[in-house]
Amino acid sequence: MAERPGENTRAVRLPAPDAPVGRPVRPPVHRSTTYAFGTSREYAEVLAGERPGYSYARIDNPTTEAFAHAVAALEGDGLDHDVHGQAFASGMAAISTTLLALTRAGAHVVAAQSIYGTSHALLDGLLRRFGVTTDFVDITDLAAVRAALRPETTLVFTETLSNPTMTVSDLPALAELTRAAGVFLVVDSTFASPAVCRPLEHGADVVLHSATKYLGGHSDATGGVVVARDGVIDAIRSARVDLGPCLAPDEAFLLHRGLETLPLRVARQCATAAEFATAVARHPAVERVDYPGLPDHPGHAPARRLFDAGRFGAVVTVTPRGGRDAGMAFADRLRVASIAASLGGTHTLAGHVGSTTHRQMPDEALRAAGIGPAAVRFSIGVEDPADLIADALGALDGINAP
Ligand SMILES: Cc1ncc(COP(=O)(O)O)c(C=O)c1O
Known part of the structure; x- marks a missing residue:
C-alpha cells in the first residue's frame, strides 16, 4: 500500500472502536455479510467446519x-x-x-x-x-x-x-x-x-x-x-x-x-382466551366456540395431558348462528379486536374464516372440515380480558338485532 492510502481506501478502512469492556446484556445485531480472516487456512477451516467461526x-x-x-x-x-x-x-x-x-x-x-x-x-x-x-x-x-x-x-x-x-x-x-x-x-x-x-x-x-x-x-x-x-x-x-x-x-x-417475554405473554394470553371463550359461548347468538380449554372440546383431554397446566393456547374460534354474513357482521362490529391476518401478537386480531384463510372452500367443504360458514377466529392478545369480552358480546348483540 502507498505510504498514505488514498481517500477511498481510508474511507473504507476507517478506524473501528475497540471491543467494549463488559458483555452486552442484549446480543448485538451483526449485520456484516462477510468475515475477515488472518490467513487463508483459517478461512478454509471455518468454511469446512473444522474450526468454529463465521464466513458468510x-x-x-x-x-x-x-x-x-x-x-x-x-x-x-x-x-x-x-x-x-x-x-x-x-x-x-x-x-x-x-x-x-x-x-x-x-x-x-x-x-x-x-x-x-x-x-x-x-x-x-x-x-x-x-x-x-x-x-x-x-x-x-x-x-x-x-x-x-x-x-x-x-x-x-x-x-x-x-x-x-x-x-x-x-x-x-x-x-x-x-x-x-x-x-x-x-x-x-x-x-x-x-x-x-x-x-x-x-x-x-x-x-x-x-x-x-x-x-x-x-x-x-x-x-x-x-x-x-x-x-x-x-x-x-x-x-x-x-x-x-x-x-x-x-x-x-x-x-x-x-x-x-414469551412465557409472560402466552400465560396471560391463554388465561384471557379461556375467560373469553367461556363468556362468549354463553351468548345466545353463538352456535359454537372452538377452544381446547373448554371441557366439551374434542381436544380437551389430549391438551390436558400434553400442554402445560392451565394453558390451552390463545386462539379461539367463535361461530355465531347464521351464515357468512352473520360472521362478517360480527367481525365488522368489533372495536377492540382488529380485523387482520396473523396471530400470536400483543394485539387481539380477528378474521372471518370463510372469506379469508379458508376462502377457497365453499360452505359444504367448510362444514365437512368442521368449520361453520360464520366462524370468526380470534387471536387473543394481552389487552384486559373484560374489554375483549365486552367487545365481543356487544358485537354479538348487534348481529342479533333486527
Ligand atoms: C400454523 C402456521 N404455520 C406456518 C405459517 C407460515 O408462517 P409465515 O407466515 O411466517 O411464513 C403460518 C402462518 O400463518 C401458520 O399459521
Whole structure:
C-alpha cells in the first residue's frame, strides 16, 4: 500500500472502536455479510467446519444463530439429549426447507388434513410436481394415520394445535406410530409455542414454528425456526444453505427479544382466551366456540395431558348462528379486536374464516372440515380480558338485532 492510502481506501478502512469492556446484556445485531480472516487456512477451516467461526451471512450469522439457539433451549429443555436450531426467513421457509430435506423424488408424506393452508398447498402442489406425494388424513384418527403409511413414506406432518378448529394432535400416540414405521414426525407448533407444549418431549423428531407469531410476539418481524437432534438438523441446515432462505439479523434480533417475554405473554394470553371463550359461548347468538380449554372440546383431554397446566393456547374460534354474513357482521362490529391476518401478537386480531384463510372452500367443504360458514377466529392478545369480552358480546348483540 502507498505510504498514505488514498481517500477511498481510508474511507473504507476507517478506524473501528475497540471491543467494549463488559458483555452486552442484549446480543448485538451483526449485520456484516462477510468475515475477515488472518490467513487463508483459517478461512478454509471455518468454511469446512473444522474450526468454529463465521464466513458468510447466508451460511451462518451470530445474531440469527443466537435466536435459533434460544428456541432450541426452550424446546429442548426437558430432553436427555441435545437438540439444535436453525433459523429461517419465514415460517414457510422453515417448512419448505424441512420438507425438501426429509423427502426425495418418489417419497410419500402423511399430513394432517387441517394444517395451515399454505403448507397444504406446498404439499399438494409444488412438492407433488417434484414427485413427493401426500395423503391428507384426520390426524386424530390413529387408525387412518397408520393405514396411510406406505413403504415409501418418509414423514408424518402435523400441527400441535391446528387452525381454526383448534384440533389437538395426540403427539405421543403419533410418535409411537412413526417410530415403529421408521419415519419422521414433523410438528408445526406455531399455535402452541414452547410456552404451551414442547413436541420433542412427546416424541416428535422435528418441531418448527412460524416465529412471526408467538415467538416474536409483537407483529413486527417475520421468521421461522426448526429444532431437531443432530443428524436431522444437519440435513435441514444443509438444505437451508443451498436454498438460501436465511433469517435477516435485524429480524433475528427482534424475534430473540420477543422470546424473553414469551412465557409472560402466552400465560396471560391463554388465561384471557379461556375467560373469553367461556363468556362468549354463553351468548345466545353463538352456535359454537372452538377452544381446547373448554371441557366439551374434542381436544380437551389430549391438551390436558400434553400442554402445560392451565394453558390451552390463545386462539379461539367463535361461530355465531347464521351464515357468512352473520360472521362478517360480527367481525365488522368489533372495536377492540382488529380485523387482520396473523396471530400470536400483543394485539387481539380477528378474521372471518370463510372469506379469508379458508376462502377457497365453499360452505359444504367448510362444514365437512368442521368449520361453520360464520366462524370468526380470534387471536387473543394481552389487552384486559373484560374489554375483549365486552367487545365481543356487544358485537354479538348487534348481529342479533333486527
Ligand atoms: C400454523 C402456521 N404455520 C406456518 C405459517 C407460515 O408462517 P409465515 O407466515 O411466517 O411464513 C403460518 C402462518 O400463518 C401458520 O399459521
